[in-house]
Each structure stands twice: as structure tokens, then as C-alpha cells.
Amino acid sequence: MSNSLDNIEKYVKEAIAQAVPEMQDALQNKAKDFGWDKQLASRLGISNSDNGLALDYPEGDKDAVEDSEYGFMGKPPKAAIRSFTSADGELSKKVEKAMYTALNRVLAAAGIL
Numbered sequence: 343m344s345n346s347l348d349n350i351e352k353y354v355k356e357a358i359a360q361a362v363p364e365m366q367d368a369l370q371n372k373a374k375d376f377g378w379d380k381q382l383a384s385r386l387g388i389s390n391s392d393n394g395l396a397l398d399y400p401e402g403d404k405d406a407v408e409d410s411e412y413g414f415m416g417k418p419p420k421a422a423i424r425s426f427t428s429a430d431g432e433l434s435k436k437v438e439k440a441m442y443t444a445l446n447r448v449l450a451a452a453g454i455l
Contacts, residue, residue: 360440365432365436366387367397369386369388369423378405385403
């Protein structure tokens with residue numbers, strides 16, 4: 343059973359890793375659609391590790407990202423990140439799609455599909 347669980351974990355990690363570029367593109371597009379500076383939006387990233395997915399951007403962009411997301415000095419918030427990561431946002435949909443891919447691989451490896 344341990345080998346089966348190892349394979350499941352392997353397939354899930356592979357599916358998530360393969361989906362990261364698509365997730366990143368969707369996040370950057372969401373920020374642009376919400377009115378973020380295009381250059382700032384293009385520096386948003388998503389990284390994948392054993393600890394899960396994480397939002398990435400250059401440390402020097404921290405204030406600009408927070409000001410864009412939460413608003414600053416009379417400028418309204420442009421909550422692209424919160425919209426993207428909400429329970430019904432694009433990130434959830436991309437993760438769901440990756441899990442479906444992983445499940446198909448698990449079932450195929452088990453001879454069920």
C-alpha cells in the first residue's frame with residue numbers, strides 16, 4: 343500500500359508542478375484585468391514546493407503589490423490576489439484540474455482506466 347500512496351503523491355506533485363505556469367499566467371492576467379501596473383503584474387509569480395503553492399514577487403515590489411492589492415492614500419484596492427485565491431477563484435479551479443489529471447494517472451496506473 344505504501345508504494346501506491348507514494349505513486350499518488352508523485353502524480354499529485356507532478357500535476358501541480360505542470361499547472362504552475364498556467365496558474366502564474368492566470369494570476370498575472372487577473373492583476374492586469376484589475377488595473378494593476380502591467381510591469382508589476384508581470385512580476386507576480388507562483389512557486390511550488392513540498393510545502394505547497396506560494397505567491398512570489400521580488401522583495402523590492404512588496405510595497406507596490408500591497409498598495410495595489412489593498413489600496414493606498416485614497417487609491418481604491420484592486421484585490422486581484424484575493425479574487426484569484428478565493429475558494430471559487432481561478433487558483434482553486436486550476437488545482438482542481440490538476441487533481442483530476444493526477445487521479446486519471448493513478449487510476450490508469452492501477453489498471454482501472
